[in-house]
Amino acid sequence: MEDTLSPCNPALGAGYHENNLMEAPEEEEDIDLMNDETFGGDIDEDFDWEEQHEKLSEVIEVGDKVLYGRPSRGSEYQNNYASQEEFMEQSIRQLVVEDEEIDDPAILNVSKNCPIPKKCQNLDDLFGPSSPPALLDTEHLVSPTSRNIWGSPVKEAYMPPTVNNLQTLFEFAKAASGTSHAKGAPGRTLEELEQQIVPGSKGHAMTAEDLERQLRGEGQKPPPLPEPHLHHPPPGFLPGSHGPRNQTPQRMPPGYGPPYMPMMEGRRSPLGPGPYPPRAGEGPPGPTPPGPIPPHLLNGNRMTTPPIGIPRPMLRGPPPPHSPYNSPGPRQSPHGGPFGPPHGSPYGPPPPGSYPPPHSSPGGPRPPHPMGHSDPRRGRGRGHFRGHSRGGYMNMDVREGYSEGHDPNKYDQIHHQGNRDHRRDYQDNRREYDRRRYYHYNPDEDRKRSVDAYAGLMTQKEKDWIIKIQLIQLQTENPYLDDFYYTTYTLKKKAEERLKRQQNGALDDKDSELNLIIPAMAKLETKPYKPAQFEGSLGRLTTSSVHNPRQIIDVRSDNKPHSEEGEPKNVSKELRRSRQLLMEIENGYNLLLDVDDIEKKILALPEEARKPLFEDRKNMLTDLYKYLLCPGNNDHFLSIMSIRKGRKLVARVLPLLEKSQAENMVQLLLRNMAYLIKKDQGDEGLMCLHDSVIRVIDTCDLQRLVEFATELKESRQNQSKTTAVAIQNKFGSSLVCTLLHRGEVLHANTSPLDMDNQLESLWCQFVHEFAGILAVVPTESLVHPKQHHASITEHFDRLLNKKLIAVIEDKVKLFTEPERAA
Amino acid sequence: MNYLPGTASLVEEIDKKLLVVLRDGRTLIGYLRSIDQFANLVLHRTIERIHVGKKYGDIPRGIFVVRGENVVLLGEIDLENENNPQLEEVPIDDILEMQREEQIQKQQEEERKKKSMLERGLQPHSELHDDLF
Numbered sequence: 001m002e003d004t005l006s007p008c009n010p011a012l013g014a015g016y017h018e019n020n021l022m023e024a025p026e027e028e029e030d031i032d033l034m035n036d037e038t039f040g041g042d043i044d045e046d047f048d049w050e051e052q053h054e055k056l057s058e059v060i061e062v063g064d065k066v067l068y069g070r071p072s073r074g075s076e077y078q079n080n081y082a083s084q085e086e087f088m089e090q091s092i093r094q095l096v097v098e099d100e101e102i103d104d105p106a107i108l109n110v111s112k113n114c115p116i117p118k119k120c121q122n123l124d125d126l127f128g129p130s131s132p133p134a135l136l137d138t139e140h141l142v143s144p145t146s147r148n149i150w151g152s153p154v155k156e157a158y159m160p161p162t163v164n165n166l167q168t169l170f171e172f173a174k175a176a177s178g179t180s181h182a183k184g185a186p187g188r189t190l191e192e193l194e195q196q197i198v199p200g201s202k203g204h205a206m207t208a209e210d211l212e213r214q215l216r217g218e219g220q221k222p223p224p225l226p227e228p229h230l231h232h233p234p235p236g237f238l239p240g241s242h243g244p245r246n247q248t249p250q251r252m253p254p255g256y257g258p259p260y261m262p263m264m265e266g267r268r269s270p271l272g273p274g275p276y277p278p279r280a281g282e283g284p285p286g287p288t289p290p291g292p293i294p295p296h297l298l299n300g301n302r303m304t305t306p307p308i309g310i311p312r313p314m315l316r317g318p319p320p321p322h323s324p325y326n327s328p329g330p331r332q333s334p335h336g337g338p339f340g341p342p343h344g345s346p347y348g349p350p351p352p353g354s355y356p357p358p359h360s361s362p363g364g365p366r367p368p369h370p371m372g373h374s375d376p377r378r379g380r381g382r383g384h385f386r387g388h389s390r391g392g393y394m395n396m397d398v399r400e401g402y403s404e405g406h407d408p409n410k411y412d413q414i415h416h417q418g419n420r421d422h423r424r425d426y427q428d429n430r431r432e433y434d435r436r437r438y439y440h441y442n443p444d445e446d447r448k449r450s451v452d453a454y455a456g457l458m459t460q461k462e463k464d465w466i467i468k469i470q471l472i473q474l475q476t477e478n479p480y481l482d483d484f485y486y487t488t489y490t491l492k493k494k495a496e497e498r499l500k501r502q503q504n505g506a507l508d509d510k511d512s513e514l515n516l517i518i519p520a521m522a523k524l525e526t527k528p529y530k531p532a533q534f535e536g537s538l539g540r541l542t543t544s545s546v547h548n549p550r551q552i553i554d555v556r557s558d559n560k561p562h563s564e565e566g567e568p569k570n571v572s573k574e575l576r577r578s579r580q581l582l583m584e585i586e587n588g589y590n591l592l593l594d595v596d597d598i599e600k601k602i603l604a605l606p607e608e609a610r611k612p613l614f615e616d617r618k619n620m621l622t623d624l625y626k627y628l629l630c631p632g633n634n635d636h637f638l639s640i641m642s643i644r645k646g647r648k649l650v651a652r653v654l655p656l657l658e659k660s661q662a663e664n665m666v667q668l669l670l671r672n673m674a675y676l677i678k679k680d681q682g683d684e685g686l687m688c689l690h691d692s693v694i695r696v697i698d699t700c701d702l703q704r705l706v707e708f709a710t711e712l713k714e715s716r717q718n719q720s721k722t723t724a725v726a727i728q729n730k731f732g733s734s735l736v737c738t739l740l741h742r743g744e745v746l747h748a749n750t751s752p753l754d755m756d757n758q759l760e761s762l763w764c765q766f767v768h769e770f771a772g773i774l775a776v777v778p779t780e781s782l783v784h785p786k787q788h789h790a791s792i793t794e795h796f797d798r799l800l801n802k803k804l805i806a807v808i809e810d811k812v813k814l815f816t817e818p819e820r821a822a
Numbered sequence: 823m824n825y826l827p828g829t830a831s832l833v834e835e836i837d838k839k840l841l842v843v844l845r846d847g848r849t850l851i852g853y854l855r856s857i858d859q860f861a862n863l864v865l866h867r868t869i870e871r872i873h874v875g876k877k878y879g880d881i882p883r884g885i886f887v888v889r890g891e892n893v894v895l896l897g898e899i900d901l902e903n904e905n906n907p908q909l910e911e912v913p914i915d916d917i918l919e920m921q922r923e924e925q926i927q928k929q930q931e932e933e934r935k936k937k938s939m940l941e942r943g944l945q946p947h948s949e950l951h952d953d954l955f
Binding site: 456466 | 864
């Protein structure tokens with residue numbers, strides 16, 4: 001043996017590492033099971049570890065019972081309420097003592113006299129810019145309300161008076177349940193449920209306040225404690241909550257958070273996950289399972305609070321699981337200081353229809369949430385219960401009172417007395433909410449009052465938000481396109497208004513100009529977007545976004561009508577050509593429409609923005625003009641004129657063109673008058689041009705006039721004078737008439753000195769010629785012009801000699817006198 | 823309406839007692855408490871009213887949140903006249919029974935029609951019921 005044990009026994013492979021092994025006793029007999037190495041040396045002989053262990057376990061068990069209201073793991077899970085109560089009573093007594101021993105000044109201060117910070121102080125800390133971001137901030141974008149939609153509603157001034165007498169509560173409950181219409185939903189009334197849980201123990205439960213007061217020996221009411229994170233529901237839990245109402249005073253009693261941590265941690269170990277496996281499913285039996293929430297929240301709370309390390313008193317710990325429906329059990333409440341009783345209540349039987357969301361999110365960030373679930377409800381209750389009469393919904397009171405009975409037993413001693421008030425508040429709110437949930441059809445007057453109480457659920461801010469969204473959807477760049485009838489209707493109405501105002505007293509006529517304000521467009525009329533360019537950078541940095549994507553290809557659809565004439569090949573080509581002509585005329589119309597649009601847009605825009613539009617308009621019109629005129633290609637114009645649409649197009653374009661352009665066109669028209677008239681036999685299709693042409697002629701100067709006249713004189717193709725042909729056509733005769741009229745006007749308005757002699761003579765020539773033609777052409781074939789001008793007689797008088805006048809006198813009457821209805 | 827003439831918005835209907843018809847044919851009566859941009863509705867003190875013939879029955883439902891796309895129409899209830907309808911109110915069970923019977927009858931009718939059409943060699947025309955029917 002010794003050989004083998006010797007350090008460097010080569011036979012056994014001497015090596016350093018193996019020496020330890022070597023040195024270890026090979027045979028078990030040598031191992032001293034209770035030797036110093038194993039169990040530590042220097043142990044007192046008297047020290048009996050088994051004894052110690054037992055004592056320790058006792059302590060632990062008591063602690064467990066005290067804290068968690070039930071025997072620690074290993075012992076039976078007690079569902080019996082009666083025994084539970086006993087336990088509670090015992091442990092409370094113990095706890096009282098414990099509590100007083102806590103020396104931590106922070107905690108003490110909190111319990112005694114901490115002022116309630118008003119409104120949103122802590123909100124800023126929690127949700128302000130310095131607070132942890134992400135979860136909370138998104139609400140800004142989504143919600144109409146200011147910032148915290150997760151916060152609890154503002155604590156309302158009105159609180160329904162607390163009912164201390166449980167007996168009365170029960171009576172109310174009876175009455176209420178009696179009148180309730182709802183059958184299946186509330187299911188068993190509160191009473192029934194209570195009966196089920198606590199047979200005959202109706203009178204035992206006491207309110208938290210009662211109990212506390214008792215214990216304190218009827219001392220004065222404790223100072224109100226700031227409501228803790230009660231009002232701080234877990235993010236993600238209650239998306240529907242309204243912000244303003246949820247502006248909870250997130251008051252955190254200064255010393256709350258940290259001091260509880262050690263307590264929490266201490267308590268955690270004995271518990272472990274064992275006793276309360278998170279139950280996400282159905283809880284204890286009940287018509288509407290309230291149970292699951294508490295335990296499962298409990299567990300969650302317990303588990304997650306410390307790790308999260310949010311310096312809030314989230315460790316309020318799990319809510320008291322016991323709603324009367326629960327196995328009265330887990331008293332894990334001690335953790336959640338101020339939370340105690342309030343926890344109990346909201347986890348009471350939720351109303352039939354509205355099973356609370358908690359179920360859905362077992363895993364949510366635990367710390368704030370036990371309260372969270374109740375918050376919105378509470379919030380609602382608070383918000384709306386201003387005028388609420390207590391008579392209305394009493395079901396809740398019963399339940400609440402009942403559950404309160406449990407809570408105080410545990411909580412009062414555990415939590416500081418200061419909690420009382422906010423707890424009560426909380427309960428009150430919950431009561432309100434629950435009352436609301438358990439509504440039934442009261443007589444009308446009650447309802448009238450209650451309806452008012454619920455009105456205003458939606459704040460004006462929220463309503464505005466919705467309307468804003470709707471308005472955004474109505475923004476449009478082209479109102480004429482999106483809703484033509486509405487647009488014209490509003491414009492008409494505005495015009496009427498303006499007219500009325502004008503009649504009453506033309507005051508601010510300038511302001512109420514008839515323009516359709518298109519704000520969306522005004523914004524968009526910016527310079528073409530130029531992507532940002534960086535100096536000194538290597539390469540071109542991309543700064544594209546959804547709204548300003550980088551331009552890769554310049555794709556622009558050109559709507560210019562191409563005026564290429566197809567090579568005349570065969571008949572089908574003819575067809576194609578005519579079709580193409582039609583297409584081109586269509587394009588011309590499109591251009592006209594664009595011009596029209598621009599004109600409308602121009603009206604709506606401020607001065608500066610109009611300039612580019614003017615440019616566009618001018619360009620478009622020039623294009624159109626060029627297309628129609630097609631210098632050098634008379635036939636094109638003629639072919640256009642042979643189509644009715646084309647004529648219409650010309651008629652519409654003419655007034656829009658610039659003077660010179662228009663006059664050119666008219667000249668072209670006159671040049672081809674003979675041809676056109678020939679084509680127009682019996683159709684009078686040219687009349688559509690009448691008004692536009694007349695307008696042009698009426699504004700032309702003498703030179704132009706002479707040019708026009710010249711056109712009429714010359715006839716390249718026809719034998720007969722163009723004029724002669726013209727006056728046999730309505731359009732033609734109207735034209736001639738207008739020409740003469742214009743001539744007279746010009747003559748009348750210009751002094752002989754200013755008149756250009758050459759032009760004058762040319763004009764005279766024309767008039768003479770015309771007179772001659774008039775003499776020749778038989779009266780029957782003459783056609784009345786559309787407009788007569790008496791001035792023609794004067795003109796003739798001026799320019800012609802008497803003899804000639806006499807000859808054509810009758811015929812002149814055609815031009816000078818209104819057409820007599822035949 | 824304050825903001826936009828010529829438009830309709832549910833904002834004016836808030837806190838009014840409305841009758842809402844859903845796509846599945848249900849009729850809800852309740853106080854409109856809240857809306858959103860999708861016309862989702864929050865109805866308070868809702869009752870579901872089932873009509874069969876000249877009779878109707880009410881089922882109190884509590885608070886309803888209705889998804890906007892499921893609403894066919896809604897209208898304000900005339901509070902003065904709502905208490906004297908020409909219809910007769912019956913207890914809920916009865917009306918449910920009646921509704922069931924009505925459904926059965928309709929189905930039978932449909933079946934007969936279908937059969938007779940097939941007999942005549944025609945395709946039984948399937949009416950486009952609402953998807954929820």
